[in-house]
Amino acid sequence: MKLTGTGLSCAHVAELAGGAARVTIGPTDRARAAWVTARELTGPVYGRSTGVGANKDVEVSGSGLDLLRSHAGGAGALIEAERARGMLAVRLNQLLAGGSGIDPGVLPVLADVIGSGATPPVRAYGAVGTGDLTALATTALCLLGEVAWRDGHDGLRYPLAGSDALPFISSGALTLSDAALALHRVRTLLEAAITVAARSFAAVDASAEPLAAAVHEARPHPGQALVAERLRGMLTRERAARVQDPYGYRAFPQVHGAALDALGHAERVVETDLNAAAENPLISGTLAWHNGNFHAAPLALALDALRAALVQTAQLSAARLATLVNPAYTGRLPFLADREGGSGVMILEYVAQDALAELRHLAAPVTTGTSVISLGTEDHASFATQAARYALRCVEPLEIVLACELVAARHSPCPDRPLDTDLAAARAELSR
Structure with a gap:
């Protein structure tokens, strides 16, 4: 994959972080000019x-x-190699966007590191959303040979000058990598959730009337209309077993x-x-522009809203699960048991x-807090x-909630297959 300072997506970060792509770099003209x-x-x-x-x-x-x-002072456990690779890819792409003033000779070396x-050896704690200073300072010391790379890699060094120190670390590359990985995985789950809901609709003969195009044309929110359209295409019949179904369906x-x-x-x-040159100072034209582009308020606000939204969609999944074990909706024995009194x-x-x-706990907003540091x-x-x-931690519990619904929606008694095996298979299916 070629990094150019433009066009990097969440899916690309996930691919690079997983080690599935070799990295090359495009022109370094902007970095060299700065x-x-x-x-x-x-x-x-x-x-x-x-x-x-x-x-x-x-x-x-x-x-x-x-x-x-002084800044390579993080604490806690070492982060996963996948997250660290994602951070390296993000920072390399940012540096290619120009504006940092860093020695462009380091750019191909970073590409070689990723490859x-x-x-x-980045540790978990050390940033508050104004730059991943500890993570990137540690990376810079690895390039200088003062700190060892993980997994025994040697020889990947570059003689960064003192003037390159701040330009290298002035970035939220790890935060952005974590966000990109989370969004890529969440998109997979939210797309799969529509198929899961379709199975539940079929299992309880839920009405398709709430999915009608006329309903969503009357209130044209894009996501709402898209979900209704996709779900309509998955249902093979329009049966109204009840005048109105619970909110989990309706x-x-x-x-x-x-x-x-x-x-x-x-x-x-x-x-x-x-793909931004969010550098402080930004070297542009013939000047250094001191600024606050390192501040990640837009990202924090967007991720707060997303985590809250994930709780709501998971709550509806759990609500549909409750109908799937209820004879009033399925016409089967309680809990889809194969005999009276069965669990x-x-x-x-x-x-x-x-x-x-767990999802509710993770949805607590971060943007209501602040900090005052460095002598004010x-x-x-x-x-x-x-x-x-x-957001990264939300992926597992969201997947589990949806897997529980999926298992119940397609359950048929099979005493030789433990329920946890069904759940494991459902989780693997959702993550594909």
Whole structure:
């Protein structure tokens, strides 16, 4: 896959993070132009001729590499190699977009790092949504040979200059990678959820009347109309066993459509930043522009909305599951048991409600909090890092809730096949 500083998508990040694509780079003209300009700048330039944070007014001299050594101080467990690879790909694409002023010689080396499978030993904690400083400082020290790459990779080095320190680490590349991975996986699940709901519709003879085109033309939300159209195409008959079905069926297009709309908005926000020169300072033209493009408020807000929407669509899945074990809707024995008094799929409701509780916890908004750090100089934070981390963690419980519904919707008693095997197969099917 060729990275050019443009056109990088969430799906591309997932492919690169999974190690499924070799990386090449396109023209480095924009990066080189910024580098040339940066070397000619005079006067105070943040992070180049000054300290950072509260030290912004302090002139500095020397190598500048102490910035990397001081900021490579994360804590917690090492993050998964997949997330670290995604971070490397995102940062490389951003640097190709230009504006950082970094030595362009590092760009092919970063591509080689990604292709080799090497990843930096990045720890989980150390960012608040204003830049992944600890993660990228650790990566820079790996390039310098001061910190070892994971998995025994050696020789992947580049002599970063002190003036390259801030340009390398001034990015939310890990946060964006986490967000891209989460959105890619969530899209797979939300698309699959429509098929799952169709199975439930068929299992309880739910009315297709709420899916009629006329209904959704009267309230033209894009996601809502899309869900109704797809579901209509999956149902083979229009039977109205009841005048009105529960909300899990009747309001499915409205609720699930809202989740798809929230996902679409989040994807647009993430993909804008994947291809942006969100550098501080931004080297553009003949000047260094000091700015706040590192602040990830748009991303945090979009991910807060998405996680809340995932809870709502999962709640409807659990509600449909409740009808699937109820004889009043299926005409079968309670819990789809194969005999009177049998437990059938009773346990699925417990599993689904456990996973749903986890989703509710993960949906707590991060954007209502803030922080004041660096002697009051940095007096706001988006916590987009946490929003992206929680979005990634939402994938598993959402998948489990949907898998519980899917198993119940197509269940036929099979005493030789444990229920957990059915769930494992359903989860694998949903993730494809």
